Amino acid sequence: MAIWLDQASDGFEQRFAAFLTTKREVSEDVNVVVRAIIDDVRARGDAALAEYSKKFDSIDFANVPMRVSEAEIDAAVEAVPAEVLGALKVAAVRIESHHRRQLPKDDIYEDAMGVELGSRWTAIEAVGLYVPGGTASYPSSVLMNAVPAKVAGVERIVIAVPATGGTVNQAVLAAAKLAGVSEIYRVGGAQAIAALAYGTETIAPVAKITGPGNAYVAAAKRHVFGTVGIDMIAGPSEVLVIADKDNNPDWIAADLLAQAEHDASAQAILVTDNAEFGKAVEAAVERQLKTLNRAETAARSWRDFGAVILVKDLKDAIPLANRIAAEHLELAVADPDVLLDGIRNAGAIFIGAHTPEVIGDYVGGSNHVLPTARSARFSSGLSVLDFVKRTSILRLGPQQLRDLGPAAIALAVSEGLDAHARSVAIRLNLER
Amino acid sequence: MAIWLDQASDGFEQRFAAFLTTKREVSEDVNVVVRAIIDDVRARGDAALAEYSKKFDSIDFANVPMRVSEAEIDAAVEAVPAEVLGALKVAAVRIESHHRRQLPKDDIYEDAMGVELGSRWTAIEAVGLYVPGGTASYPSSVLMNAVPAKVAGVERIVIAVPATGGTVNQAVLAAAKLAGVSEIYRVGGAQAIAALAYGTETIAPVAKITGPGNAYVAAAKRHVFGTVGIDMIAGPSEVLVIADKDNNPDWIAADLLAQAEHDASAQAILVTDNAEFGKAVEAAVERQLKTLNRAETAARSWRDFGAVILVKDLKDAIPLANRIAAEHLELAVADPDVLLDGIRNAGAIFIGAHTPEVIGDYVGGSNHVLPTARSARFSSGLSVLDFVKRTSILRLGPQQLRDLGPAAIALAVSEGLDAHARSVAIRLNLER
Numbered sequence: 107m108a109i110w111l112d113q114a115s116d117g118f119e120q121r122f123a124a125f126l127t128t129k130r131e132v133s134e135d136v137n138v139v140v141r142a143i144i145d146d147v148r149a150r151g152d153a154a155l156a157e158y159s160k161k162f163d164s165i166d167f168a169n170v171p172m173r174v175s176e177a178e179i180d181a182a183v184e185a186v187p188a189e190v191l192g193a194l195k196v197a198a199v200r201i202e203s204h205h206r207r208q209l210p211k212d213d214i215y216e217d218a219m220g221v222e223l224g225s226r227w228t229a230i231e232a233v234g235l236y237v238p239g240g241t242a243s244y245p246s247s248v249l250m251n252a253v254p255a256k257v258a259g260v261e262r263i264v265i266a267v268p269a270t271g272g273t274v275n276q277a278v279l280a281a282a283k284l285a286g287v288s289e290i291y292r293v294g295g296a297q298a299i300a301a302l303a304y305g306t307e308t309i310a311p312v313a314k315i316t317g318p319g320n321a322y323v324a325a326a327k328r329h330v331f332g333t334v335g336i337d338m339i340a341g342p343s344e345v346l347v348i349a350d351k352d353n354n355p356d357w358i359a360a361d362l363l364a365q366a367e368h369d370a371s372a373q374a375i376l377v378t379d380n381a382e383f384g385k386a387v388e389a390a391v392e393r394q395l396k397t398l399n400r401a402e403t404a405a406r407s408w409r410d411f412g413a414v415i416l417v418k419d420l421k422d423a424i425p426l427a428n429r430i431a432a433e434h435l436e437l438a439v440a441d442p443d444v445l446l447d448g449i450r451n452a453g454a455i456f457i458g459a460h461t462p463e464v465i466g467d468y469v470g471g472s473n474h475v476l477p478t479a480r481s482a483r484f485s486s487g488l489s490v491l492d493f494v495k496r497t498s499i500l501r502l503g504p505q506q507l508r509d510l511g512p513a514a515i516a517l518a519v520s521e522g523l524d525a526h527a528r529s530v531a532i533r534l535n536l537e538r
Numbered sequence: 539m540a541i542w543l544d545q546a547s548d549g550f551e552q553r554f555a556a557f558l559t560t561k562r563e564v565s566e567d568v569n570v571v572v573r574a575i576i577d578d579v580r581a582r583g584d585a586a587l588a589e590y591s592k593k594f595d596s597i598d599f600a601n602v603p604m605r606v607s608e609a610e611i612d613a614a615v616e617a618v619p620a621e622v623l624g625a626l627k628v629a630a631v632r633i634e635s636h637h638r639r640q641l642p643k644d645d646i647y648e649d650a651m652g653v654e655l656g657s658r659w660t661a662i663e664a665v666g667l668y669v670p671g672g673t674a675s676y677p678s679s680v681l682m683n684a685v686p687a688k689v690a691g692v693e694r695i696v697i698a699v700p701a702t703g704g705t706v707n708q709a710v711l712a713a714a715k716l717a718g719v720s721e722i723y724r725v726g727g728a729q730a731i732a733a734l735a736y737g738t739e740t741i742a743p744v745a746k747i748t749g750p751g752n753a754y755v756a757a758a759k760r761h762v763f764g765t766v767g768i769d770m771i772a773g774p775s776e777v778l779v780i781a782d783k784d785n786n787p788d789w790i791a792a793d794l795l796a797q798a799e800h801d802a803s804a805q806a807i808l809v810t811d812n813a814e815f816g817k818a819v820e821a822a823v824e825r826q827l828k829t830l831n832r833a834e835t836a837a838r839s840w841r842d843f844g845a846v847i848l849v850k851d852l853k854d855a856i857p858l859a860n861r862i863a864a865e866h867l868e869l870a871v872a873d874p875d876v877l878l879d880g881i882r883n884a885g886a887i888f889i890g891a892h893t894p895e896v897i898g899d900y901v902g903g904s905n906h907v908l909p910t911a912r913s914a915r916f917s918s919g920l921s922v923l924d925f926v927k928r929t930s931i932l933r934l935g936p937q938q939l940r941d942l943g944p945a946a947i948a949l950a951v952s953e954g955l956d957a958h959a960r961s962v963a964i965r966l967n968l969e970r
Contacts, residue, residue: 190952193945204655207645215639222889223636223903228882230916244953277952313915332771335916339764360964363957398956446931450660454930457654461934462961468946471655472930483745484662484767486928496918498886498904499878502893513625514900520622520709521676524830525795529894532792 108374108388108412112381113422122415126429126480130342130371130411133321140325144300151306158297163239163268165292170272172308174279174290182279191280194245197469198284201253204471208490209257214499219509222501227494229259230335232310234302235287236317236327237278239268239294245281246467250474250488251316252285258493263287264312266302268294295319299326303334316475316492337492341479342371345463346432346452348423349387350439351380353459359390361436364464366407367400373411375430377423384414424448431482434463453482507533540806540820540844544813545854554847558861558912562774562803562843565753572757576732583738590729595671595700597724602704604740606711606722614711623712626677629901630716633685636903640922641689646931651941654933659926661691662767664742666734667719668749668759669710671700671726677713678899682906682920683748684717690925695719696744698734700726727751731758735766748907748924769924773911774803777895778864778884780855781819782871783812785891791822793868793894798839799832805843807862809855816846856880863914866895885914939965 111121146154156167183191214224235251237243248265255263265282267274269292282290291309293301299319305311314335315327327336345365349358362374378384391408395401417423420439427435431451438459439445449455453476456463467474475488502510511530518526543553578586588599615623646656667683669675680697687695697714699706701724714722723741725733731751737743746767747759759768777797781790794806810816823840827833849855852871859867863883870891871877881887885908888895899906907920934942943962950958 187952189948193948193952196942196945197949200649203649207647208657213639217632217635217903221902225640225904225921226887231882241954246949246953332773332911332913335913341764354964357961357964360957360961364955364961367955367957394957394960399954400956404957449929450663452929454932457931457933458935460936460939460965461932462939462965464950464958464961465934465939465942465946466930466932467958468949469942470653470932471649472657472932476930477927479764481764481767482927482929484927487930489657489928491923495909495914495916496921497881497884497914498898498908498919499889500886500893500898500902500904501889502897502902503890504892507892507894507897510628510897510901513628514897516621516625517629517678517900518896520619520625521678522673522831523796523799524832525792525799525826525836526896526899528826529789529792529796529896532786532789533892533894 108408108414110414110416112416113418114416122426125413128411130373136321136325140296140322140329143296144326144329147297147300147306148304152308155293155297155301155306158295159293162295163270165269165272170292172291172293174274174292176288179279179283179288179290182276183283185276186280190277193469194249194277194281194284197246198249198253200469200471201249202257205254205257205490210491210494219506220503221506221510222499224499226497226499228497229261229494230313231260232262232264232312233260233493234264234266234312234315236298236315236319236323237265237267238319239270243267243275243278245275245277246474247318248278248281249285252282252287254473254488254490255493256286258490260493262289262312264302264309265290266293266298268292268298296322296326299323299330303330316488337475337488338477338481338485340475342373343368344373344375344432344478345434345436346375346377346427346430347436348377348420348427348439348445349383350378350420351383352440353383353438355383355386355390356394357459358387358438359394361462362387362391362408362412363394363398363404364462365434366404366412367398370403370406371411372407374408375413375415375432377415377417377426379417379420381416384416388414420445427452431480433476433478433482434466436461436463451482453477453487540840540846542846542848544848545850546848554858557845560843562805568753568757572728572754572761575728576758576761579729579732579738580736584740587725587729587733587738590727591725594727595702597701597704602724604723604725606706606724608720611711611715611720611722614708615715617708618712622709625901626681626709626713626716629678630681630685632901632903633681634689637686637689637922642923642926651938652935653938653942654931656931658929658931660929661693661926662745663692664694664696664744665692665925666696666698666744666747668730668747668751668755669697669699670751671702675699675707675710677707677709678906679750680710680713681717684714684719686905686920686922687925688718690922692925694721694744696734696741697722698725698730700724700730728754728758731755731762735762748920769907769920770909770913770917772907774805775800775910776805776807776864777866777868778807778809778859778862779868780809780852780859780871780877781815782810782852783815784872785815785870787815787818787822788826789891789894790819790870791826794819794823794840794844795826795830795836796894796896797866798836798844799830802835802838802842804839806840807845807847807864809847809849809858811849811852813848816848820846852877859884863912865908865910865914866898868893868895883914885909885919
C-alpha cells in the first residue's frame with residue numbers, strides 16, 4: 107500500500123512538504139576506498155586495473171584481453187535475437203534523428219559598433235561511457251549515451267563495462283556497434299573511472315565521462331570531476347502520473363510499476379482528482395505485482411515510496427508537479443494541454459493515455475537519461491549539448507578599441523586592476 | 539623570469555607534458571569545517587547566519603539588517619562615480635544584447651510517423667549569485683552572472699555578499715541595480731551557500747547557485763550540489779597569447795600581466811616563433827611590473843607559472859593551444875584566421891592585436907566566467923543556457939503506439955523489465 111495524501115484534509119501542506127524531502131537513497135560513504143583505488147590506478151596503471159578486475163570481477167587479463175575485440179563485437183551482433191537487434195535499430199535511428207535537431211549552431215556576428223563577436227561550438231574530443239554490469243547492463247542506455255555523442259561529433263567514444271568472469275552482455279555490444287563505438291574495455295567500478303580520467307598504458311584518457319553506476323562509480327565520478335567533465339550523478343528513478351477517472355486503472359498501474367521495478371528506491375506517484383479511481387489503481391497494482399519477475403523490488407518501492415495524491419481539481423496538480431519536479435511526468439487526462447502549459451519542472455513529459463513513459467525509455471527518440479531527485483528544477487536530460495562546448499569569439503579593430511576602451515579602463519581602475527587598465531590604455535596611447 | 543620551453547630543443551614533449559600537469563592551486567581541505575557550518579545553518583537558520591557573520595565578517599545583524607535595503611542600493615548608485623556608472627551601463631547593455639542571442643528556442647515537431655516530440659525550455663525559478671568580499675568583489679562579475687540569468691527569465695535572483703563591518707562595495711550594489719537584482723543579503727562564506735541552498739527564516743531557498751568564491755565557498759558549493767545546481771568551480775585564471783614578432787612587446791607584456799595580477803596562482807603564457815620577440819616581451823614584463831599596484835602578486839604568478847614557449851612555426855602553436863585549453867586565448871598574429879580554424883579547446887578567443895583580453899572582461903558583451911584549468915576541453919563559459927533547463931515532450935496516439943510499441947516491448951523483455959513490457963502491451967491488448 108502506498109501513502110495517501112489528500113489535498114482536502116487538514117495538514118496537507120505539511121505532509122506534502124515532508125513527502126517532498128523524503129530521502130530515498132542511503133548514500134554509502136565509499137570515499138576513502140574510492141580515493142585509494144583512484145590513486146592506485148594513477149600510480150600503477152594497467153597493473154592496478156588487472157588486480158582490481160581479478161578481485162571484483164573474477165576476470166584475469168592474462169586469459170581474457172582487457173579490450174573487447176572486433177570479432178567478439180561482431181559475434182555478439184550475430185548472437186542477439188533478430189527481434190531485439192531490430193528493436194535496437196529502430197531505437198538508434200529515432201534517437202539519432204531527434205538528437206540531430208539539438209546540434210547548436212555557431213553564431214558569429216558583427217554588432218552595430220563593428221565588433222565581431224559570437225559563439226563557436228566544437229565537439230569534445232574523447233568521451234568515456236560507463237555501462238554498469240549485471241542486470242543493470244542496459245543496451246538502451248548505451249544508445250542513449252553513445253548516439254548523442256556521435257551526433258555531436260565526438261571522435262573517440264570509449265565504453266568501460268565490468269565483465270564478471272569476462273562476459274559482456276551481448277546486447278550491450280550490439281548496441282555499441284550500432285552506435286559506432288568500437289573501443290570497449292572490460293573494466294568496471296572506480297578503477298574504470300580512474301582509467302578513463304587519467305589513462306593507463308592500454309586506455310588513453312578521455313575529456314568527459316557519462317553513464318550511470320553504483321555508489322563506487324558515482325563517488326569516483328565526483329572525485330575526478332574537474333580533471334574531466336562528468337554528467338549528472340543519477341539518483342533512483344521516479345514517475346509522476348496525473349490521471350483522471352476516465353483512464354483504465356490497469357494501464358496506469360502498469361506505468362507505476364514500470365518505474366517501481368527499477369529499484370527499491372524508485373518512486374511512483376499518482377495524482378488524481380477521483381478517490382475511487384485512485385483505489386482502483388491501487389488494487390490493480392496489487393494484482394499486477396503478483397506476476398512480475400521483479401515483484402519484490404517493485405513491491406518495496408511501491409510500499410516505501412509510492413504515493414497517491416488526491417487533488418480537488420486537476421489544475422491543482424500543476425503546482426504540486428512543479429514542486430515534485432519529477433524525472434518522468436505522464437499527463438493521462440482528457441485535456442492534457444491545460445496542464446502542459448503550467449508545468450515547468452519535469453525531466454520529460456508524456457502526453458495522453460497512449461504515451462506510456464516506457465516509450466521514452468526505448469524508442470521515442472528523446473533521451474532517457476533525465477534529472478532525478480527534484481533536480482529537474484535546475485537541470486536537463488542528456489543531450490547533444492553535453493558533448494559539445496562553446497568558445498566565445500571577440501574581434502576588435504583600432505576603431506572599436508577606441509570606442510569601447512575607455513569604459514573598460516574605467517571599470518578596471520574601479521576594480522583596482524592596474525595591468526588590466528594598462529593593457530587597453532597602452533594601445534590607445536593613453537597614460538596609465 | 540618565466541620558464542622557457544623551446545620546441546626545437548630535445549625533450550620538449552616531456553617538458554611540455556610536465557608543464558601541462560603543473561598544479562597551480564593548493565586545495566585546502568576545508569570539508570570538515572564546511573560540513574559543520576552547513577549542518578548548523580540547516581538546523582538553526584538565521585541564528586546560525588548571525589553567529590557566523592559576527593565571527594567571520596564582524597557584522598552584527600542586531601545593528602545592521604541582513605538584507606540590504608532599497609534605499610541603500612539607491613544611495614550606492616548615487617555614490618558611484620559617473621564614469622564608473624556609465625561604464626557599467628555600457629557593459630550591461632552589451633552583455634544583455636549578446637546573451638539575448640543565446641536564448642534557446644523550443645523545438646516541438648511531428649515526425650513522419652505522427653509522433654509529436656521535442657524540447658521545451660523554461661527558466662530556473664530562483665538563482666543565487668555569490669559575490670566575494672574584499673578586493674575580489676567585482677561589479678563586472680555581478681553583471682556577468684546576473685544579466686544572463688535575467689535574460690533567461692529567472693524570476694528571483696538573490697545576491698549573497700560578505701560585508702565586513704556591514705559595508706558592501708557600492709559599485710557591486712550599483713551593478714546589481716543595473717542588472718535588476720534587488721534581493722541582496724550581507725552574508726558570505728559557506729554559511730551563505732547553505733542559506734541559499736536550504737533557506738532560512740529570512741532567505742528563501744534557490745534552485746541554483748553561481749558565482750566565484752574562496753575555498754570555503756567552493757567546498758560548500760560542491761557539498762550542496764544535487765540539492766541545488768551549481769556552476770563550475772572556478773580555478774585560478776589563465777591567458778595564452780600567441781604572438782608573432784610584429785607585435786609591440788609592451789602591449790603583449792601588459793596582456794600577460796593583466797592575467798598575472800589576478801592571483802599568484804594565475805598563469806600567463808606566451809607562444810611565439812621568435813626568440814628575440816619573446817625576450818623583448820620578458821623585458822617589458824619586468825619593466826611594467828615596477829609600476830603596478832599589485833606588483834607582488836603579478837610577479838609571483840609570472841615567476842612561478844609564467845611561460846614563454848618558442849615554436850618553429852606559428853602553426854605548431856595550434857596543437858599546443860588545444861592541449862593547454864586556456865581560459866583566454868589571444869591570437870596576436872598577422873593572419874589569425876589560420877590559427878582560429880585549428881583551435882577547438884579555449885574558453886574565449888581574442889582575435890588580433892587590437893583585442894586585448896581585458897575587453898572581454900568588461901565590455902565585449904560575451905561572458906567573462908570561463909572554464910579554467912584545462913576544462914575548456916569539456917566545458918563552456920557561463921551563458922543563458924546555465925539558467926534554463928529543457929523538458930522533453932512526447933505524445934503518441936493509438937496508431938503511433940501500435941507502430942512503435944512492439945520494439946519497446948522487445949527491448950523491455952530483453953532487459954528483463956516485465957512491467958515495462960506490460961505498460962505498453964496492455965494498451966495494445968497483447969498478452970504480457
